[in-house]
Amino acid sequence: MTHLPVLPILIPALAGFALLLLQRASLPLQRGVSLIAAVLGLVVAVWAVTSAVETGPLVYELGSWPAPFGIVLVLDQLSALMVLLTAILSVTALTAASLRGDAAGRVFHALFQFQLMGIQGAFLTGDIFNLFVFFEILLIASYGLLLHGQGAPRMRAGIKYVVVNLTGSALFLVAVALLYGATGTLNMADIALALENLDPADRGLVQASALLFLVVFGTKAALLPVMFWLPDAYSAAPAPVASLFAIMTKIGVYAILRVYTLCFAPLGDDAGAFIAPWLLGAALLTLAVGMIGVLASRRLRQLVAYMTIASVGTMLIPVAMFTQQGVAAALYYLVHSTLTVAALFLLAEPISRGRHGSDDHLEPGPALASGNTLGLWFMALAVAAAGVPPLSGFLGKAMILRESAGHDMAAWIWAVILVTSLLAVVSFSRAGSVLFWKVDQNTAPGARVTGSELAPVATLGGLIVALTVFAAPVQDYTRSTAAALIAPQSYIDAVVDYGVEGRADAIHQSETPTGH
Amino acid sequence: MEFLIATGIGAMTAAGIYLMLRRRTFPVILGLSLLSYAVNLFLVSSGRIAINQPPVIQAGVSEYTDPLPQALVLTAIVIGFAMTAFVLVLAVKARTETGSDDVDGGA
Numbered sequence: 001m002t003h004l005p006v007l008p009i010l011i012p013a014l015a016g017f018a019l020l021l022l023q024r025a026s027l028p029l030q031r032g033v034s035l036i037a038a039v040l041g042l043v044v045a046v047w048a049v050t051s052a053v054e055t056g057p058l059v060y061e062l063g064s065w066p067a068p069f070g071i072v073l074v075l076d077q078l079s080a081l082m083v084l085l086t087a088i089l090s091v092t093a094l095t096a097a098s099l100r101g102d103a104a105g106r107v108f109h110a111l112f113q114f115q116l117m118g119i120q121g122a123f124l125t126g127d128i129f130n131l132f133v134f135f136e137i138l139l140i141a142s143y144g145l146l147l148h149g150q151g152a153p154r155m156r157a158g159i160k161y162v163v164v165n166l167t168g169s170a171l172f173l174v175a176v177a178l179l180y181g182a183t184g185t186l187n188m189a190d191i192a193l194a195l196e197n198l199d200p201a202d203r204g205l206v207q208a209s210a211l212l213f214l215v216v217f218g219t220k221a222a223l224l225p226v227m228f229w230l231p232d233a234y235s236a237a238p239a240p241v242a243s244l245f246a247i248m249t250k251i252g253v254y255a256i257l258r259v260y261t262l263c264f265a266p267l268g269d270d271a272g273a274f275i276a277p278w279l280l281g282a283a284l285l286t287l288a289v290g291m292i293g294v295l296a297s298r299r300l301r302q303l304v305a306y307m308t309i310a311s312v313g314t315m316l317i318p319v320a321m322f323t324q325q326g327v328a329a330a331l332y333y334l335v336h337s338t339l340t341v342a343a344l345f346l347l348a349e350p351i352s353r354g355r356h357g358s359d360d361h362l363e364p365g366p367a368l369a370s371g372n373t374l375g376l377w378f379m380a381l382a383v384a385a386a387g388v389p390p391l392s393g394f395l396g397k398a399m400i401l402r403e404s405a406g407h408d409m410a411a412w413i414w415a416v417i418l419v420t421s422l423l424a425v426v427s428f429s430r431a432g433s434v435l436f437w438k439v440d441q442n443t444a445p446g447a448r449v450t451g452s453e454l455a456p457v458a459t460l461g462g463l464i465v466a467l468t469v470f471a472a473p474v475q476d477y478t479r480s481t482a483a484a485l486i487a488p489q490s491y492i493d494a495v496v497d498y499g500v501e502g503r504a505d506a507i508h509q510s511e512t513p514t515g516h
Numbered sequence: 517m518e519f520l521i522a523t524g525i526g527a528m529t530a531a532g533i534y535l536m537l538r539r540r541t542f543p544v545i546l547g548l549s550l551l552s553y554a555v556n557l558f559l560v561s562s563g564r565i566a567i568n569q570p571p572v573i574q575a576g577v578s579e580y581t582d583p584l585p586q587a588l589v590l591t592a593i594v595i596g597f598a599m600t601a602f603v604l605v606l607a608v609k610a611r612t613e614t615g616s617d618d619v620d621g622g623a
Contacts, residue, residue: 129588136595143602155610159541159619162603166548167536169599173555173592177562180585 005060005075008120016113034109045087052080057494068190074126077481082123092456097240104149115141157236164229168219175212189495193503195266221252224286235301239349246342261485280320287313291420300360311337325403327482333396343460364438370449375436382428392468528554541607552596
């Protein structure tokens, strides 16, 4: 048994504990340990992607207890993709934090590593209660990171963020309890098998559980109407933290994809069919409201935060079709939007610092000393985010439009996506012209931005270009990932094996009188 | 017994949600605690209500209670306890920083 699936969790866990011991050590030492762990994580993530492609789903039995009795980690193509994306963001966010911003509190690096551990664990686990536990790990680390450096606006945003997420956790437990009560198992692949022979009397309970999961994961993903916690929290967070948080909404998207294509697939004729109308409606409204928020934003960070909400709406529209092509397009857009939003949050920091008093308010302020460099980066990222040719945002949106052409709601989908793209172009042009051109000549320009400070933004920018140039291989990967999601038999076979007699007989033979 | 547990869960959920919708942080935290008690009870009852029965296989016993929800609820209690402690500290800190115990941090 290869230990690969547990490594993305173990590396940040060990680094996190080491950093707790080192919290009184010098900052360069902490940065070194943290960065080495992040780079190691990136190497492992690349390895994970290649082995997931070559060998199919890899199952890791923790404590060597076979599923469904023990907790398993499952590394399939979807998990590997998400793990790689997280690893990339962790390296760029840590570099940005090491250049500026990690000195405000002693435990920044330890919290950062625990946050990574929670995120990677959530992507890798094959057990639904374990998913809850990893959610809690990443949330409690994110509370610490969000409040890092303190100050009244962060406290204000923090209270709401924590209360909303605690409520979400309570609903998560209710959903898990309903599902366990009906199926008697927590392993996601085993739940799928149990639901195939579901007692019709329990069907209502399971559907209630499925809809509750949509509320829970919708809260994480920032779907309308449970997305109002996000703009304050993300715009108050320090830049490197906000840039790592770009992956946090995608954990909700990942969980929606995983749970409805795997666990609840036996409920409908198609994967997720009974959840699809709810999800599609919520996604369309999220995109529309998110983009109105972008248009109405009066600060740059707020604008990027609303852009995060809009992008979640965009990628959940094709997810709600639950077809192979739709999910493949959604995954491509997911990679693109995560990189873009992360880069925009990192870029907002030097812009607001260069405008001293005006900060990132979208109003005329002092000239930026490095205005041309920053302006060009802003323009490039705005092009990517708005979905204008030639960058990957355009390709992603084109794929989504093409895959939705045959859908019943195609007219609505096309109208919402195209109109919101126009709104994005308007908002970004207005923000850019105010920030870089409407200069108040009476004030002295701010500090220059050095090239090294922009290195993390440049790295993410390079990846966006690579995502555009190598769109075909990436699309091949997302297509085979989507195929495995829509027909999850290979995943289920890899995790649980009841032999030829099937689950019902195997359970019957080994039945202990537990009252089920 | 079922009636008692079901009403208990319902009453605590209702009170919890009412308190969570209040404006000041302290009632909100009380509401969160009540909601998490309700959820914990619900989680235990997902293994069916079996009274005075052993969770581990023993000789000569034919009726058992399901041990898994008990393990789950233990995890949920620990996490809920840590989160409540954290949100209390956060509320006190926010009170001193913003000068208000309003959840919106206003005057």
